Amino acid sequence: MRIHLVGTGISQGIPVIGCRCAACQSSDIRDKRLRTAAVIDSGSTQIAFDIGPDFRQQMLRGGFTHLNAVFVTHEHSDHVAGLDDIRPYNWILRGAMPLYAEERVIKALEMHFPYAFMPPEKRYPGAPDLEVHELKEPFSSVQVGDLELLPFRVFHGALPILGYRIGKFAYITDCSYLPQESKELLHDLDVLVINALRHTQHPMHLSLSEALQLIAELAPREAYLTHLSHEMGPVASFEGMLPSHVHVGLDGMELEVQDTNL
Ligand SMILES: [Zn+2]
Ligand SMILES: [Zn+2]
Ligand SMILES: [Zn+2]
Numbered sequence: 001m002r003i004h005l006v007g008t009g010i011s012q013g014i015p016v017i018g019c020r021c022a023a024c025q026s027s028d029i030r031d032k033r034l035r036t037a038a039v040i041d042s043g044s045t046q047i048a049f050d051i052g053p054d055f056r057q058q059m060l061r062g063g064f065t066h067l068n069a070v071f072v073t074h075e076h077s078d079h080v081a082g083l084d085d086i087r088p089y090n091w092i093l094r095g096a097m098p099l100y101a102e103e104r105v106i107k108a109l110e111m112h113f114p115y116a117f118m119p120p121e122k123r124y125p126g127a128p129d130l131e132v133h134e135l136k137e138p139f140s141s142v143q144v145g146d147l148e149l150l151p152f153r154v155f156h157g158a159l160p161i162l163g164y165r166i167g168k169f170a171y172i173t174d175c176s177y178l179p180q181e182s183k184e185l186l187h188d189l190d191v192l193v194i195n196a197l198r199h200t201q202h203p204m205h206l207s208l209s210e211a212l213q214l215i216a217e218l219a220p221r222e223a224y225l226t227h228l229s230h231e232m233g234p235v236a237s238f239e240g241m242l243p244s245h246v247h248v249g250l251d252g253m254e255l256e257v258q259d260t261n262l
Helices: 055-062 083-093 103-112 208-218 235-241
Strands: 002-007 037-041 046-049 069-071 097-101 130-134 142-144 147-156 159-166 169-172 191-195 222-226 246-248 253-256
Touching (some): 002 055, 002 191, 037 055, 083 097, 208 222
C-alpha cells in the first residue's frame, strides 16, 4: 500500500497570498504546500482522504487517473471545497463516486453544493454524482476494494471529526485532542500521519510539541507531520528538532506500508 501526501499545508496553503514571512518567501521546494489531503493506493484500489480546494491540481500532479472512493475527515473548506472536481471521475467510473462522511458533514456538503445532491431527474447534466455513505458511531470498518478502513474519533477543538486507520497506517489531520478510546485503536502502527500546525498552541490544532508528545505516546515506527502552517517557519529551520523517526511531511511524498490488514 502506498500513501501519497498530495497536500500538507494549512487551510490557506503555503505560500499564503500576500505574506512576506520566511516560509512564504522560501525558495526551498519543501516549503510549498497545497491544502492537506492524501491518496491511498493498494495497487488495485485508490481512495482519497479529503477533497479540498487543491484537489484538481493534486490529482493531475499525482497522475491519479482512477479513484474508488473519497473519505472526508470534516466539513471545513480546506478539506471539502474541491468536491465539484469529482466530475472527471464520474466520467471515468461511468457512475457515482462513493463518498464516506458523518451525518453533520454530509449536511454541510448539501448546503455548500446543493446542485450535487438534487435527485437525478432534477440535477443538471454533468453535475457531480455522489453515492453517499454515512459513517456512524460506534464506527465499524468499511471495505473498499481490497482496502479495509477503520474510522476513529478525533477532536478538532470542540468539533468531533474523523481519523482513519488502514492496516498499520493511520491518518489524523486537524486534531487538537485524541480521546483515549481512539488511542487504544492506534497501537502497533508502522506509519502515522498527524497534524502539527506551528510552534505555539492553537485551540483547534496540535502544536509541534503536542504532536511530538502524542507521537511518543502512540509509538508508531515512523511519523510524518502534516497540515503545517507558515508560522512553523521554513522546513530547514525546524527539521533538526525532530526525533529520528519523525519526519516533516512534504507535498508529493510517497510512503510505503506493507501490512494492510486491520
Ligand atoms: Zn484543515
Ligand atoms: Zn507566511
Ligand atoms: Zn479543520
